[in-house]
Amino acid sequence: MTASAGDPYLNMTGLKKSFGLKPVLRGIDLTLARGARLALLGANGAGKTTLLRILAALTQPTAGSATIEGLDVARDAQEVRRLVGFVGHQPYLYDELTALENLLFFGKMYGVKGARERALLLLQRVGLEKRARERVGTFSRGMVQRLALARALLHSPRLLLLDEPDTGLDTEGVQLLTLLLDEHRAAGGTTLLTTHQPERARALCDHIVTLSGGRVVNREAITDEHISDTNHSHPVEGYPLRTA
Amino acid sequence: MALVNQETPVEQAGTRQRVVTKPVGLSVPSLILLVLSFISMMVSLYMIFIYAPTDAVEGNPQRIFYFHMPSAVIGMCAFGIIALGGIMYLWKKDERWDWLARAAAEVGVVFLTFTLITGSIWGKTIWGTWWSWDARLTTTLILWFIYIGYIMLRGYMGHTFASARAGAVLAIIGVIDVPIVYESVNWWRTLHPQAVLPLGGSPQMPPQMLLTLAVSSAAFILLFSFLIVQVYHLQKMQTLAQRLRASLE
Amino acid sequence: MGLFAIIVLVIFNFAFDLRVDTMAAVAPGALWVAFVFASILGLGRTIAAEREKGSLDRLLLCPVDRKAIYLAKLLGNILFIGVVELVALPIFMILFNLPLQAGPLLLIVALGTLGIAAVGTLFSAMAAATQARELLLPILIFPLIVPVVIGSVRATSDLIAPVANDPPWLGLIAAFDVIFLSVSMLTFEFVVEE
Numbered sequence: 092m093t094a095s096a097g098d099p100y101l102n103m104t105g106l107k108k109s110f111g112l113k114p115v116l117r118g119i120d121l122t123l124a125r126g127a128r129l130a131l132l133g134a135n136g137a138g139k140t141t142l143l144r145i146l147a148a149l150t151q152p153t154a155g156s157a158t159i160e161g162l163d164v165a166r167d168a169q170e171v172r173r174l175v176g177f178v179g180h181q182p183y184l185y186d187e188l189t190a191l192e193n194l195l196f197f198g199k200m201y202g203v204k205g206a207r208e209r210a211l212l213l214l215q216r217v218g219l220e221k222r223a224r225e226r227v228g229t230f231s232r233g234m235v236q237r238l239a240l241a242r243a244l245l246h247s248p249r250l251l252l253l254d255e256p257d258t259g260l261d262t263e264g265v266q267l268l269t270l271l272l273d274e275h276r277a278a279g280g281t282t283l284l285t286t287h288q289p290e291r292a293r294a295l296c297d298h299i300v301t302l303s304g305g306r307v308v309n310r311e312a313i314t315d316e317h318i319s320d321t322n323h324s325h326p327v328e329g330y331p332l333r334t335a
Numbered sequence: 336m337a338l339v340n341q342e343t344p345v346e347q348a349g350t351r352q353r354v355v356t357k358p359v360g361l362s363v364p365s366l367i368l369l370v371l372s373f374i375s376m377m378v379s380l381y382m383i384f385i386y387a388p389t390d391a392v393e394g395n396p397q398r399i400f401y402f403h404m405p406s407a408v409i410g411m412c413a414f415g416i417i418a419l420g421g422i423m424y425l426w427k428k429d430e431r432w433d434w435l436a437r438a439a440a441e442v443g444v445v446f447l448t449f450t451l452i453t454g455s456i457w458g459k460t461i462w463g464t465w466w467s468w469d470a471r472l473t474t475t476l477i478l479w480f481i482y483i484g485y486i487m488l489r490g491y492m493g494h495t496f497a498s499a500r501a502g503a504v505l506a507i508i509g510v511i512d513v514p515i516v517y518e519s520v521n522w523w524r525t526l527h528p529q530a531v532l533p534l535g536g537s538p539q540m541p542p543q544m545l546l547t548l549a550v551s552s553a554a555f556i557l558l559f560s561f562l563i564v565q566v567y568h569l570q571k572m573q574t575l576a577q578r579l580r581a582s583l584e
Numbered sequence: 585m586g587l588f589a590i591i592v593l594v595i596f597n598f599a600f601d602l603r604v605d606t607m608a609a610v611a612p613g614a615l616w617v618a619f620v621f622a623s624i625l626g627l628g629r630t631i632a633a634e635r636e637k638g639s640l641d642r643l644l645l646c647p648v649d650r651k652a653i654y655l656a657k658l659l660g661n662i663l664f665i666g667v668v669e670l671v672a673l674p675i676f677m678i679l680f681n682l683p684l685q686a687g688p689l690l691l692i693v694a695l696g697t698l699g700i701a702a703v704g705t706l707f708s709a710m711a712a713a714t715q716a717r718e719l720l721l722p723i724l725i726f727p728l729i730v731p732v733v734i735g736s737v738r739a740t741s742d743l744i745a746p747v748a749n750d751p752p753w754l755g756l757i758a759a760f761d762v763i764f765l766s767v768s769m770l771t772f773e774f775v776v777e778e
Binding site: 147149150151169170172173177179181183184185197200201202 | 641642643644645646647648649777778
């Protein structure tokens with residue numbers, strides 16, 4: 092089931108998640124249009140990571156629903172996984188394998204055609220081509236993060252879910268991240284990322300949503316006028332970000 | 336027992352309302368089951384010790400049979416209920432099936448333990464040994480271990496969806512495995528024939544014995560039903576209470 | 585781990601005060617006790633590895649059928665346990681002074697190990713989420729693999745001293761393998777999804 096022209100690209104209705112007795116998400120209603128870049132702000136424990144994991148079909152919601160391109164993350168989980176690129180807190184890489192071997196392995200898992208060429212291209216893109224045949228266990232945190240980004244982009248995902256992607260990245264790394272996100276958007280991709288830092292959110296994204304205690308407490312759209320307005324945020328209605 | 340504090344103060348728009356529902360106690364069906372099981376237990380106790388004739392071969396110890404056999408059958412069927420609850424839970428995702436499974440586990444294990452103890456005592460009086468590795472006793476013991484494993488697993492994993500799913504899978508594997516265990520022990524035993532407890536009783540049991548067995552079985556079934564209903568409600572209350580507490584945070 | 589299996593065999597020798605005449609009777613039991621404990625140890629180690637969070641997640645993230653993940657884990661476990669067994673077997677034959685034809689023995693060991701690993705892989709995924717996983721895993725697995733243990737011991741014993749009219753132990757183990765491999769494969773996804 093794919094979305095028709097009028098439907099939002101990403102749609103969350105009443106999304107709830109509890110781990111045992113502990114409720115983490117208490118009802119999220121959010122929509123996103125294709126090509127948008129959304130930043131999720133919030134303190135630790137607000138539910139950002141859990142929300143991302145639900146969208147990546149790593150976890151199922153306890154109640155409510157989330158659809159991506161009309162596909163339900165619970166019912167159509169495998170299709171959702173195919174179009175999502177995820178970078179989490181853990182790098183999700185194999186320390187014992189080399190950078191190239193890691194990308195080739197995940198390339199196979201995602202059914203990427205021409206995996207070898209794509210892997211080498213991405214390694215070059217993230218500046219790791221010289222370390223292609225070194226074991227990931229020897230990499231620094233910044234290098235691991237770059238490789239994680241490469242892994243997420245391997246299968247040309249249409250939706251990028253990045254959990255604090257700037258962790259461990261130096262200034263050059265952050266520039267690289269920005270470039271990759273721009274390329275992703277130019278190719279028609281949508282992005283959802285989480286971060287602690289509002290400034291970074293404003294720099295990278297065009298919409299900001301703040302979570303607290305598992306609920307959405309604030310929404311903001313960044314346009315040129317607002318970029319300098321760092322202290323002023325207010326709920327905004329209207330295209331392309333609207334309340335469900 | 337499903338004893339619940341039925342008075343709950345509720346704050347609504349500044350006013351304090353006391354919500355008082357039914358008085359504390361058992362629901363009507365539970366009460367009926369309790370009374371019925373009590374009566375039938377009394378009747379069957381009378382029948383077991385006084386009414387039923389003394390067995391010609393074994394003498395009075397044979398009367399353990401009237402306790403042992405119903406609890407054995409119930410203990411095994413309870414495991415079937417756990418497996419059924421598990422399958423239905425995986426299929427329908429309705430947590431009430433999981434409550435049923437947990438209840439069946441907690442009550443069933445008691446009945447099965449009772450089975451093992453009565454079987455052991457009976458064996459001691461008949462054959463002089465506390466234990467015999469025949470197919471029935473051994474399989475019962477193995478089933479008992481699976482029960483314990485189930486309860487431990489659910490205990491460690493808590494009241495989560497993962498716990499319910501894991502329990503369901505364990506029960507499914509267990510229910511398929513137990514018949515295989517029985518057969519394999521049977522095959523094994525053909526090589527080392529040893530004392531077998533005359534569990535079935537002699538082929539022609541006099542009618543008074545059959546009647547006693549029937550009444551005793553009914554009593555045990557009623558008791559089991561009563562207990563499982565109570566534990567089911569306990570599971571339900573626990574889950575709902577935890578959910579309530581969590582939503583207040 | 586291979587060392588562990590050998591130690592168990594040696595202890596059996598002392599525990600049962602083996603003389604030449606009793607060896608043949610006790611040997612199969614000793615072998616399979618050693619193998620079962622070694623298997624539990626091996627499965628326990630993969631649990632410990634899985635617990636570093638993200639280990640299974642990186643596979644679950646991919647659009648890969650969960651049955652395939654189960655089979656992959658199973659294969660890993662079998663290889664690991666298999667290596668231990670291959671080391672322990674010759675030692676076993678030497679310690680217990682038993683000339684056995686390698687072929688049939690290997691078949692028994694293969695089928696038996698498959699049964700233990702099939703169930704073990706499923707349950708190690710289950711127990712991985714709990715605190716007392718090293719304790720829980722043997723408690724869950726031992727009752728369930730009883731048919732495999734009985735069958736393997738008796739089949740091994742038959743190799744040493746063939747008995748007439750013996751039930752088809754190998755068939756039993758094979759049937760067990762087929763049944764529990766399928767059931768575990770099908771139910772794995774329920775155990776592993778969050």
